[in-house]
Amino acid sequence: MTEQVDDRTAAYAAVTLPCFEDLKQAAAQIAGLLVLAAAGSSAAAPDHPLITAAAQVQRQAEDALRSARVSKAARVHYEYLSRASAKLARVLSVLGAGRDALPLLEGVYADLRAASRALPGFQMLDFERGCCGPHRAQAVVR
Amino acid sequence: MKNNYSIWVAEFANVPKYPLSGLIYGAHNQGHTRLPYCYVVIKGHGHIAMVDVGYNHKEYGAVLATIYGARDWHPPREVLAECGITPEDVSRIFLTHAHFDHMGNIEDFPKATFYIQERELSKWVWAMSLERRFRWIMGGIDPADILRTVDLARQGRLVCVDGNREDVLPGIDLHAAPDTHTWGSMYVRLRNDLSPNSQNAWIFAGDLVYLQENLQGYKADDPEYIPIGFAMGSQFNLLMTTDELLKGVGGDPRRVIAIHEDRLKDMFPSRLASNGVRVTELALADGEPSRLG
Numbered sequence: 001m002t003e004q005v006d007d008r009t010a011a012y013a014a015v016t017l018p019c020f021e022d023l024k025q026a027a028a029q030i031a032g033l034l035v036l037a038a039a040g041s042s043a044a045a046p047d048h049p050l051i052t053a054a055a056q057v058q059r060q061a062e063d064a065l066r067s068a069r070v071s072k073a074a075r076v077h078y079e080y081l082s083r084a085s086a087k088l089a090r091v092l093s094v095l096g097a098g099r100d101a102l103p104l105l106e107g108v109y110a111d112l113r114a115a116s117r118a119l120p121g122f123q124m125l126d127f128e129r130g131c132c133g134p135h136r137a138q139a140v141v142r
Numbered sequence: 143m144k145n146n147y148s149i150w151v152a153e154f155a156n157v158p159k160y161p162l163s164g165l166i167y168g169a170h171n172q173g174h175t176r177l178p179y180c181y182v183v184i185k186g187h188g189h190i191a192m193v194d195v196g197y198n199h200k201e202y203g204a205v206l207a208t209i210y211g212a213r214d215w216h217p218p219r220e221v222l223a224e225c226g227i228t229p230e231d232v233s234r235i236f237l238t239h240a241h242f243d244h245m246g247n248i249e250d251f252p253k254a255t256f257y258i259q260e261r262e263l264s265k266w267v268w269a270m271s272l273e274r275r276f277r278w279i280m281g282g283i284d285p286a287d288i289l290r291t292v293d294l295a296r297q298g299r300l301v302c303v304d305g306n307r308e309d310v311l312p313g314i315d316l317h318a319a320p321d322t323h324t325w326g327s328m329y330v331r332l333r334n335d336l337s338p339n340s341q342n343a344w345i346f347a348g349d350l351v352y353l354q355e356n357l358q359g360y361k362a363d364d365p366e367y368i369p370i371g372f373a374m375g376s377q378f379n380l381l382m383t384t385d386e387l388l389k390g391v392g393g394d395p396r397r398v399i400a401i402h403e404d405r406l407k408d409m410f411p412s413r414l415a416s417n418g419v420r421v422t423e424l425a426l427a428d429g430e431p432s433r434l435g
Contacts, residue, residue, distance in 0.1 A: 018274070021274065021277075022274075024285060025270055025274075025280075025285075027285060027289075028270050028285035028288055029267065029270045029271060031285060031288040031289040031292060032263065032266060032267030032270060032288050033267060034289075034292040035263055035267075035288055035291045035292050035295055035300075036260075036263060036264060036267060036302075038292055038295030038296045038300070039260070039263070039295045039300055039302040040302075049271070050267065050270070050271050053271055102289075102292055102293075102296075105289065106289065109285070109286055109289055113286075124201070124284065124285070124286065125201075125242055125282075125283075125284045
């Protein structure tokens with residue numbers, strides 16, 4: 001997406017982009033652990049420190065989302081992001097109870113993906129730093 | 143020379159202008175080259191195998207095309223048809239590493255079993271626990287791909303390999319290249335005569351090598367190894383792996399297949415189909431018809 005956004009929406013995006021990135025990362029951590037567990041890896045364990053870290057990240061994101069001032073143009077985005085955060089909390093709860101978290105986790109990704117489409121600048125995959133993704137010039141800070 | 147397997151390299155997309163500095167270490171301000179995106183198709187011994195699966199156009203095609211200039215993406219069904227096969231025919235897929243343009247389309251191969259280095263997965267999971275300022279490490283990794291591999295693993299279709307493994311199919315070996323391009327990169331060695339001391343070996347290098355220059359340097363009469371422009375691990379490990387790759391094919395750099403090398407089509411017989419799909423034919427097993435028409 002490359003369209004322009006109004007100032008209030010830009011301010012909203014500045015606050016919620018870290019939340020989006022945090023939720024994406026926490027969800028990815030849990031997905032990674034599920035892969036290792038399903039593949040029988042010894043690196044995966046139910047008390048893995050990543051789960052504690054993911055829970056902390058989710059709580060931070062939830063707090064930040066609560067304090068965000070949502071512009072009219074950002075309402076749909078906010079709705080998706082809030083849903084993703086709530087579902088992630090449920091994923092962590094389900095994991096703690098030893099139940100299958102995969103369906104809920106897929107829901108988290110669906111909401112994050114929808115959020116990424118609702119406003120510019122929220123990317124599911126960072127193409128800027130990929131090896132074979134074409135790189136764009138970025139401003140150098142000196 | 144008897145071939146047990148037929149081998150094709152199929153191009154499914156390309157970037158018309160990619161900076162050389164990303165492909166050859168130190169090649170700054172040396173211009174651009176065309177960067178093809180390809181996967182390798184292997185047929186023989188009752189199996190159809192692939193090395194990597196490309197990326198998912200449904201998710202990323204629009205971004206890659208409109209912002210970065212990637213173009214001419216073709217779905218696996220269309221690409222593989224040029225080799226006379228369908229995605230459902232593919233039984234084994236060897237993932238060289240977890241970047242989106244190599245493992246980003248696993249859902250299009252519903253019957254395949256996938257092989258990846260366990261280290262590639264476990265180290266990415268570890269990397270996700272790092273602070274945001276380390277996010278460069280996660281570039282090229284799509285969390286959705288990780289999620290999709292959960293399903294694969296639960297279906298028993300994901301094999302996490304720890305180190306080297308010989309004869310995953312007759313004459314096909316997987317080799318770990320830890321801490322090189324990525325933490326758990328892997329390359330595939332195919333001994334087309336099935337001999338342990340093969341005189342007819344091929345190596346599919348993933349992103350351990352991008353161009354012939356990585357294998358030979360710039361001077362044909364004084365060859366040297368030059369690492370690729372992107373190492374998550376070390377350049378030293380890449381150089382040592384490059385040496386291993388060349389030794390694995392008896393010293394013939396043409397047999398180390400780099401799937402981002404645009405000149406592959408000039409090194410081997412190749413055909414550009416009317417739909418824009420390019421197929422390069424490396425070897426034909428007995429009785430297999432050429433797909434070059």
